Amino acid sequence: MLSAMQRFAPLPDGAEAAEGSVTHPAGFLAAGVAAGIKRSGRRDVGLLVSETPAVSAAFFTQNRAAAAPILVTRDSCDCAALQVVVVNSGNANACTGAQGHADALRMRELVAGLLSLPEEQVAVSSTGVIGAPLPMDVIEPGMERAAAKLDHGGGERFAAAIRTTDRTEKLGAADVELPSGAVRLGFAAKGAGMISPNMATTLCFVTTDAGLDAATWRRLLGDAVEASFNRITVDGQESTNDMVLGLANGASGVRLGEEDLGLFSAALRAGLLAMALGVVSDGEGATTIVRLSVEQALDEAEAERVGRAIADSPLVKTAVYGKDANWGRIVQSAGMSLSPDGDRELVCDVVFGGVPVLVQGDPVALSQADEEHIAASMADAELDIGVVLHRGDASSLVYFSDLTHEYVRINAGTRT
Amino acid sequence: MLSAMQRFAPLPDGAEAAEGSVTHPAGFLAAGVAAGIKRSGRRDVGLLVSETPAVSAAFFTQNRAAAAPILVTRDSCDCAALQVVVVNSGNANACTGAQGHADALRMRELVAGLLSLPEEQVAVSSTGVIGAPLPMDVIEPGMERAAAKLDHGGGERFAAAIRTTDRTEKLGAADVELPSGAVRLGFAAKGAGMISPNMATTLCFVTTDAGLDAATWRRLLGDAVEASFNRITVDGQESTNDMVLGLANGASGVRLGEEDLGLFSAALRAGLLAMALGVVSDGEGATTIVRLSVEQALDEAEAERVGRAIADSPLVKTAVYGKDANWGRIVQSAGMSLSPDGDRELVCDVVFGGVPVLVQGDPVALSQADEEHIAASMADAELDIGVVLHRGDASSLVYFSDLTHEYVRINAGTRT
Numbered sequence: 001m002l003s004a005m006q007r008f009a010p011l012p013d014g015a016e017a018a019e020g021s022v023t024h025p026a027g028f029l030a031a032g033v034a035a036g037i038k039r040s041g042r043r044d045v046g047l048l049v050s051e052t053p054a055v056s057a058a059f060f061t062q063n064r065a066a067a068a069p070i071l072v073t074r075d076s077c078d079c080a081a082l083q084v085v086v087v088n089s090g091n092a093n094a095c096t097g098a099q100g101h102a103d104a105l106r107m108r109e110l111v112a113g114l115l116s117l118p119e120e121q122v123a124v125s126s127t128g129v130i131g132a133p134l135p136m137d138v139i140e141p142g143m144e145r146a147a148a149k150l151d152h153g154g155g156e157r158f159a160a161a162i163r164t165t166d167r168t169e170k171l172g173a174a175d176v177e178l179p180s181g182a183v184r185l186g187f188a189a190k191g192a193g194m195i196s197p198n199m200a201t202t203l204c205f206v207t208t209d210a211g212l213d214a215a216t217w218r219r220l221l222g223d224a225v226e227a228s229f230n231r232i233t234v235d236g237q238e239s240t241n242d243m244v245l246g247l248a249n250g251a252s253g254v255r256l257g258e259e260d261l262g263l264f265s266a267a268l269r270a271g272l273l274a275m276a277l278g279v280v281s282d283g284e285g286a287t288t289i290v291r292l293s294v295e296q297a298l299d300e301a302e303a304e305r306v307g308r309a310i311a312d313s314p315l316v317k318t319a320v321y322g323k324d325a326n327w328g329r330i331v332q333s334a335g336m337s338l339s340p341d342g343d344r345e346l347v348c349d350v351v352f353g354g355v356p357v358l359v360q361g362d363p364v365a366l367s368q369a370d371e372e373h374i375a376a377s378m379a380d381a382e383l384d385i386g387v388v389l390h391r392g393d394a395s396s397l398v399y400f401s402d403l404t405h406e407y408v409r410i411n412a413g414t415r416t
Numbered sequence: 417m418l419s420a421m422q423r424f425a426p427l428p429d430g431a432e433a434a435e436g437s438v439t440h441p442a443g444f445l446a447a448g449v450a451a452g453i454k455r456s457g458r459r460d461v462g463l464l465v466s467e468t469p470a471v472s473a474a475f476f477t478q479n480r481a482a483a484a485p486i487l488v489t490r491d492s493c494d495c496a497a498l499q500v501v502v503v504n505s506g507n508a509n510a511c512t513g514a515q516g517h518a519d520a521l522r523m524r525e526l527v528a529g530l531l532s533l534p535e536e537q538v539a540v541s542s543t544g545v546i547g548a549p550l551p552m553d554v555i556e557p558g559m560e561r562a563a564a565k566l567d568h569g570g571g572e573r574f575a576a577a578i579r580t581t582d583r584t585e586k587l588g589a590a591d592v593e594l595p596s597g598a599v600r601l602g603f604a605a606k607g608a609g610m611i612s613p614n615m616a617t618t619l620c621f622v623t624t625d626a627g628l629d630a631a632t633w634r635r636l637l638g639d640a641v642e643a644s645f646n647r648i649t650v651d652g653q654e655s656t657n658d659m660v661l662g663l664a665n666g667a668s669g670v671r672l673g674e675e676d677l678g679l680f681s682a683a684l685r686a687g688l689l690a691m692a693l694g695v696v697s698d699g700e701g702a703t704t705i706v707r708l709s710v711e712q713a714l715d716e717a718e719a720e721r722v723g724r725a726i727a728d729s730p731l732v733k734t735a736v737y738g739k740d741a742n743w744g745r746i747v748q749s750a751g752m753s754l755s756p757d758g759d760r761e762l763v764c765d766v767v768f769g770g771v772p773v774l775v776q777g778d779p780v781a782l783s784q785a786d787e788e789h790i791a792a793s794m795a796d797a798e799l800d801i802g803v804v805l806h807r808g809d810a811s812s813l814v815y816f817s818d819l820t821h822e823y824v825r826i827n828a829g830t831r832t
Contacts, residue, residue: 065751065762095747097778130744131779235730237745238752314651314730314819315827322828328546329653331511335481336654346481362513363547403730405824411731412738412820 007382008291008399009274015176015267018184023155024173025184025209027051027251030154032161035142037090037128037135045142046087046161048205049115049150054249056082057218058123059225061242067094068104069124070241077108078120080214085123085205085245086111086143087162089190093126093134094240103134110140114147125243127190127203128164159188162203166190170278176210176267181254183210185267189275191282202229204244204275210264211250220261221246224269228276232399234283235407236312244272280399281381285406288320293386294334295395302339303396306389309337310398317403323378325352334387341391351386353377360390423798424707424815425690431592431683434600439571440589441600441625443467443667446570448577451558453506453544453551461558462503462577464621465531465566470665472498473634474539475641477658483510484520485540486657493524494536496630501539501621501661502527502559503578505606509542509550510656519550526556530563541659543606543619544580575604578619581826582606586694592683597670599626601683605691607698618645620660620691626680627666636677637662640685644692648815650699651823652728660688696815697797701822704736709802710750711811718755719812722805725753726814733819739794741768750803757807767802769793776806 011017023030029049037044058079060070073079086107093100104124112119126134146161159171170189175182191202206221225244256264281289292311297303310316313333319326327350335346347361352374357364366374377383427433439446445465453460474495476486489495502523509516520540528535542550562577575587586605591598607618622637641660672680697705708727713719726732729749735742743766751762763777770793771786773779782790793799 063748063751064754064760065747065764071761095744095774095777095779130748131774237729237731237748240748240751313653314823315653318824318827321824324828328511331481332479332546332653332656335479335656338480344480345487348481358511358547361511363511403824404828405821407730408734408737408819408821408824411734412740 008277008289009270011174011270012263012266014263015174015270018173018175020173020186021155021159021171021188022048022186022205022207023152024186025207025251027209027249028186028207029150029152030158031146031149031151032154032157033142033146033149036138037088043157043161044088044090045139045146046158047111047143047146047150048085048158050083050247050249052249052251053081054083054247055212055214055217056080056245056247057221058082058243058245059222061239063238063240065095065240067092067126067240068096068100069093069126070243071101072104072108073123073125077123080218081121082123082245082247083117083121084111084115085125087125087203088139089162089164090128091126091132091134092128092130092241095131096133099133103136106136107139107143110143111147114144123245125203127162127241130240155186155188162188163190166282168278168282170275172271172274174267174271176264178254178256178260178263180257180260181252183208183252183254183264185271187271187275189279191279202239202242202279204229204272206246206272208248209250209252210248211252211255212248217246217248220265220268223265224272227269228272231397232276232280233308233311234280234286234401236308277399280401283401284410285404286401287404288381288383288402290320290383290385290400292398292400293395295386295388296391297389297394297396298339298341298392300394303394305337306334306387307396307398309333310387311400314403320383321402321404325357325374325378327352327357330385330387331358334389347390349388353384424693424705425686427590427686428679428682430679431590431686434589434591436589436602437571437575437587437604438464438602438621438623439568440602441623441667443625443665444602444623445566445568446574447562447565447567448570448573449558449562449565452554453504459573459577460504460506461555461562462574463527463559463562463566464501464574466499466663466665468665468667469497470499470663471628471630471633472496472661472663473637474498474659474661475638477655479654479656481511481656483508483542483657484512484516485509485542486659487517488520488524489539489541493539496634497537498539498661498663499533499537500527500531501541503541503619504555505578505580506544507542507548507550508544508546508657510546512547512549515549519552522552523555523559526559527563530560539661541619543578543657546656571602571604578604579606582698584694584698586691588687588690590683590687592680594670594672594676594679596673596676597668599624599668599670599680601687603687603691605695607695618655618658618695620645620688622662622688624664625666625668626664627668627671628664633662633664636681636684639681640688643685644688647813648692648696649724649727650696650702650817693815696817699817700826701820702817703820704797704799704818706736706799706801706816708814708816709811711802711804712807713805713810713812714755714757714808716810719810721753722750722803723812723814725749726803727816730819736799737818737820741773741790741794743768743773746801746803747774750805763806765804769800
């Protein structure tokens with residue numbers, strides 16, 4: 001996974017991709033079992049445990065219709081000292097009212113009891129269909145079996161248990177040679193798959209055996225989330241269940257110093273970006289990932305808004321699917337999302353795969369070689385598009401997927 | 417057209433649908449010719465003229481990448497005293513730089529010369545492909561032929577000439593019996609068709625032989641635009657070329673008094689809403705029009721934002737296409753677009769076709785009869801969805817179309 005994302009998410013020098021997932025770092029146990037939530041019979045309950053107390057950091061959806069597991073973890077766990085994550089897939093436990101809240105609390109209570117840990121150190125996470133009650137009759141024995149199967153090699157089974165109808169696995173690991181010694185990182189993510197078609201949810205779990213304090217871990221992980229999961233969009237729809245959660249247990253014996261943070265942070269960021277891009281490229285029928293750069297915006301807010309407007313425009317997304325370098329749709333999206341600053345008309349540049357097609361508002365007469373270069377770029381699974389607004393010096397970067405027949409097929413299917 | 421839209425856009429008592437279009441009111445001439453812009457050989461240059469000086473009102477796209485004809489009409493015409501509209505389809509004259517601006521001016525100059533009117537009284541409008549220069553070599557003779565063919569019965573040919581790949585015609589007329597006498601209204605609109613797939617543009621032209629002053633006409637038409645074209649969305653993409661333009665020439669001899677304005681305004685609004693809904697129902701592959709009501713929002717801005725978020729959510733739009741009453745996706749869209757007011761979680765109601773499916777955040781156990789009623793509503797071409805936010809007393813209404821395979825097919829096609 002990590003090595004498959006070389007172009008947009010290269011690991012820094014000093015870090016190397018490794019086999020495995022969240023149990024690649026020392027001192028982590030995981031399991032993934034088929035409890036029977038998914039009709040397919042696939043793994044649907046996962047458990048991830050640090051053998052020793054860990055520092056942790058968690059980032060949650062901003063959606064105000066947040067699911068019960070988000071509320072329980074966010075509001076009544078010690079999110080800087082989590083040691084365990086229990087996840088189920090196949091049911092999001094979202095829009096489930098008071099019963100859903102009680103079920104999320106029960107999941108936490110049961111796992112805490114099985115592992116003899118305080119409830120505040122157990123995070124709860126769910127993904128899947130919305131609005132249906134959790135089938136606690138199968139989840140409870142499932143959690144018991146998962147606890148019994150916890151294993152140092154269980155990371156990939158855990159990663160499988162958090163996925164829904166993802167077409168591809170999203171996991172990876174890295175070895176990082178820091179000045180202070182060797183540490184490891186492990187990743188598992190899911191999305192933007194569907195189960196009984198419903199909204200996509202992104203979950204991502206990160207482990208490391210590096211030693212660092214909770215505040216530093218939160219800062220590094222937050223920066224990496226900002227540069228990865230917060231920069232992607234499949235359909236502009238923020239889920240009720242999104243969660244990124246990281247555990248750092250220090251089991252490597254390497255305590256990070258200032259001199260280690262640059263490389264560690266770069267490796268963490270590359271890994272998280274690889275997971276996020278994995279979600280985009282598996283996003284509901286997607287065939288292409290676009291890296292969209294917006295430059296010379298009036299301010300940060302405008303750069304962000306223009307980037308999101310272009311990335312979420314169904315006209316731009318279908319044009320990418322159609323391999324059509326349709327810069328008119330990009331200018332139109334930008335034109336409707338500028339910051340208010342009088343009636344000044346937009347005069348911009350657009351660049352496809354490195355070739356300018358519009359400069360200062362005037363279409364470029366393309367050579368045959370240019371046309372061929374653009375066509376080759378559009379045919380690639382990773383496409384660069386640049387927009388220069390000539391209004392200021394703020395910029396933004398957004399990664400997005402195209403809108404395809406498969407997206408409609410997946411999402412227009414009836415729930416069963 | 418007007419009578420086909422009875423449910424969502426009924427004409428008021430005292431108004432009756434009539435045959436015809438923008439030349440149904442007295443004193444209007446129109447023409448539509450095939451100049452050769454469209455490869456199909458269909459009509460692509462239209463001319464609409466009031467025989468006598470008229471009062472006028474025009475409303476333009478807010479897009480800051482507005483096309484040349486928008487800039488010319490908006491910035492250098494007398495928009496309260498227009499007497500002529502010249503329109504071409506097949507080419508939007510958008511993103512065409514200085515040449516495009518010169519071409520729009522030339523269209524205006526030529527028509528003003530042909531009709532011996534001041535240039536300031538001639539509006540210019542274009543729709544079609546973006547970024548290609550206008551083929552003036554065919555447009556100029558086309559405009560001359562249109563001027564030679566102006567006719568009191570030319571409204572339907574004009575309406576044909578403004579369409580691109582619309583599947584259905586969008587025109588209509590009404591007779592209105594006011595206290596002060598009989599007046600007539602005529603309508604022609606286009607959208608959301610594509611030509612050599614590119615962005616949709618909405619144009620709408622309204623005529624009346626009622627007599628009223630420019631300020632009143634602007635206020636009535638503005639209110640009607642607000643309640644119709646400003647309440648629809650197909651894909652959330654504001655075009656570079658949108659224009660609604662109305663001409664009122666007083667040729668009926670009936671000068672409107674205060675006692676006439678209520679009925680006249682209601683008929684105008686119903687006609688404009690019928691045109692707008694015609695655009696939605698013909699919107700790029702659409703199979704269903706949804707009338708979405710958002711109630712009890714914190715404030716107007718929130719009501720509007722939540723309505724737009726739901727209407728533009730590809731997950732909601734594909735669910736409507738799939739005839740799936742997927743209220744979870746509606747709650748999710750609402751939850752991501754609330755006004756900031758602390759961390760209060762959303763607790764809302766959702767109603768499909770009159771049947772509550774979520775009440776105060778709790779899913780409703782539906783009876784067999786409820787399920788059947790919902791299924792029948794979803795199968796209708798006009799569907800009502802209601803969302804009650806329980807946060808305040810502001811509300812909004814938005815009309816939107818579904819997202820279908822046909823939408824992707826149309827928009828992923830390569831420009832030729």
